[in-house]
Amino acid sequence: KAGVTQTPRYLIKTRGQQVTLSCSPISGHRSVSWYQQTPGQGLQFLFEYFSETQRNKGNFPGRFSGRQFSNSRSEMNVSTLELGDSALYLCASSWARGGGFRTYEQYFGPGTRLTVT
Amino acid sequence: AQSVTQLDSHVSVSEGTPVLLRCNYSSSYSPSLFWYVQHPNKGLQLLLKYTSAATLVKGINGFEAEFKKSETSFHLTKPSAHMSDAAEYFCVVSSGGKLIFGQGTTLQVKP
Numbered sequence: 001k002a003g004v005t006q007t008p009r010y011l012i013k014t015r016g017q018q019v020t021l022s023c024s025p026i027s028g029h030r031s032v033s034w035y036q037q038t039p040g041q042g043l044q045f046l047f048e049y050f051s052e053t054q055r056n057k058g059n060f061p062g063r064f065s066g067r068q069f070s071n072s073r074s075e076m077n078v079s080t081l082e083l084g085d086s087a088l089y090l091c092a093s094s095w096a097r098g099g100g101f102r103t104y105e106q107y108f109g110p111g112t113r114l115t116v117t
Numbered sequence: 118a119q120s121v122t123q124l125d126s127h128v129s130v131s132e133g134t135p136v137l138l139r140c141n142y143s144s145s146y147s148p149s150l151f152w153y154v155q156h157p158n159k160g161l162q163l164l165l166k167y168t169s170a171a172t173l174v175k176g177i178n179g180f181e182a183e184f185k186k187s188e189t190s191f192h193l194t195k196p197s198a199h200m201s202d203a204a205e206y207f208c209v210v211s212s213g214g215k216l217i218f219g220q221g222t223t224l225q226v227k228p
Contacts, residue, residue, distance in 0.1 A: 004160070033215065043207065043218035056214040090160060096214070105151060106216060108161040 002027065004093050004109035012115045018079040021112045025072050025093030031055075032074040033106060034066060037088040046089075049074055050096065078114075086116045119144045119212040121191075123219035131227050136195040138222045140208030143189065149211040150191045152182055155221075156204045164206075167191060178202070198226045 005024045013019050025032050033056075034046040045058040049068035066076045072093075078085055092106035124139040142148055152164040165176025172184045182193045191208060203226045208219040 035216075042220050043216075045215040045217070048214055058215065092161075092216075104211070105163050105166050107163065108153075110160040 006109040006112050010113045017081050021076045023074045023091030029093035031094040031096040033092045034076050035090045081116045119210045121208045121210050121219040123208050123222050125222050127223045129225040130198045136198045138193040140191045151209040152193050153207045154204045200226050
């Protein structure tokens, strides 16, 4: 079974631009979560989508947004890029259903390395 | 609020010797805990998970972890380190549908 795929793997953008990252979950997984990884802040939760609805959100500004399509693929958008947005963005998928989040595990993709100059 | 604290930012062992990576958690109820590993320039791989079924959890690649409620700990161990174990390890707690990560422990394995 294919794992979580993310495109592109590497991206260089200029401050003020916007960027869209894509994530294809494991077949059958309906939950997709996004995380930001930086050397200073570590791994931080951005948001989670389930059945095309944002179900959970972390503490990030509104410049960070996402969406999920009917085939469970997800995109993440960052507008008005700042230097501090340079990070590895990781997508994870899960079997998680409509309730009882506590015991599900997430499977991660390889990430998209975003560099903002 | 739930959280995890990894007690060592860097651990160095010799190949063939035991590995111990320490993690303490904070939770107001029985937590779901995980250990993930990240090799350089790679995504995160699930090593093992605890979901209250058994306190000693066995994972992949010979790793295991023991949940100790009295000590609020979930330490990761392996009897014999291999060079391929060199990586970043994250202790993680699941909270309300999201994963909360520790700061990570870098495991160095010396030949």
